[in-house]
Amino acid sequence: MSERGQGMAADIAEQPAGYARLLDDEHATAIAEVAAQVAARRPRHVVFVGRGTSDHAALYAAYLTEIRLGLPVASASPSAITLFGARPDLSDALVIGVSQSGGSPDLTAVLDVARASGALTLAVTNNPSSPLATSAELSIDVAAGHERAVAATKTYTAELLALLLLIEGVRAGDGRLPAEERAAIAALPELAEKTLADDGVTELARRYRFAARMVTTGRGYAYPTARETALKLMETSYLPSLAFSGADLLHGPLAMTDPDVPVLAVVGSGPGGQSMRDVVTRLGERRADVVTVGAEDVPGAAGRLAVPAVDEKYAPLLDILPLQKLALALALTRGEDPDAPRGLKKVTETI
Incomplete structure (x- = not known):
């Protein structure tokens, strides 16, 4: 391969290892603990906010939430808050901000307003020290590592897997997935390696x-x-x-x-x-x-x-x-x- 595209190629190739990293004891336990806290709060609906690639990861999580948890889902409109000054009542909601960098001011503003109205807020990012993560009550590090190319690849799939573990953990109630599901998810790194081959x-x-x-x-x-x-x-x-x-x-x-x-x-x-x-x-x-x-x-x-x-x-x-x-x-x-x-x-x- 020429020099062009080497960064994106390396990012793509690292995804099986990224899956395995998120599934190790440290990261899986951290996500399970967040899931247990969410389940204990019993939100009545879920609101997602994201941009671009992260919005697509949030859309996947929206399907999971409606199908697996039976909760209604909405997608926040950041401009309603940042440009028009809206202050929606999100007191019974779980509001999840999804962002690779966690550096988008409009997403952080949504979580700030949601938390002020009484919502449970959660940031899913690749930067646990980002403004989005620090503004949220709970946060999940997708642990994808540095991404070389501008076009996101491994951060996207890391968000997908983190959101899957979160929502299935909420469904379990205590964050602990049933053995059969743990086995199915544990097979994903090897299957990803096979797919990329x-x-x-x-x-x-x-x-x-x-x-x-x-x-x-x-x-x-x-x-x-x-x-x-x-x-x-x-x-x-x-x-x-x-x-x-x-x-x-x-x-x-x-x-x-x-x-x-x-x-x-x-x-x-x-x-x-x-x-x-x-x-x-x-x-x-x-x-x-x-x-x-x-x-x-x-x-x-x-x-x-x-x-x-x-x-x-x-x-x-x-x-x-x-x-x-x-x-x-x-x-x-x-x-x-x-x-x-x-x-x-x-x-x-x-x-």
Whole structure:
């Protein structure tokens, strides 16, 4: 590989080790203790706040919260607080700020206002000494380590795993996951290593070198993966990419798909994956160039990026890995530097 992209490649390769680190006794115990405190407070609803990649991690956690905990979820609008002076009553809520750097003033402002109104506040960051972490009542360190490239990869998956452990710990009540679930999650580092060993993206990157736009899609737990993939493609290759839930894609946007618009469809197991099979069929009827991400071939797709078969709620930790590699390979094929995309900084401060 050329010098360009080496940072992003190294970050991607470190993710299995990052999973293992979060699952070691020290970090898993710390997250379990936070989960137990959250469970003891018995919040009536959960509000997430994040930007960019971290917002996609929060979206994954929102699905987990509604499906696994049965609690209603909302996404905070930071500008309502920072620009318009709103002071919502969040006294019965758990408010979770998700940020790699923890340095965004608007996210910190949301947690400050929430805590002042009586909410339980929690920061999930890669910087435990950041303003976001210090403003929150509770915090979780995702322990991803220094990220070399501007485009986030290993911090994203570290956030996913930390949020998974948190929410499943809250569901358990005392933070301690059932033995069967602990075993399933403990297998993720090895499965991630296996996923990254597959180099099916090289030919796909050459195939999409001159694409003018792309579509990504998934449903349920897979929808955040579709959104994060679109962001990575735009950040690293400057390729206009639209992300849709599988259901929304059929409500109008389907009309723009044709053989010249590549579609990356995340198709896993369970109800979300079964629904996406129907979406791929509809795309195939329009002769769209569809590549799926999943454990099995899907009728109507022209190709597949392979990932191991796992329970649908764990799949986002594996599905994103070949898509990160594709974003890297495509950027290099198009002559770009994915480590330092033009106009971007690692920490974006907004108010």
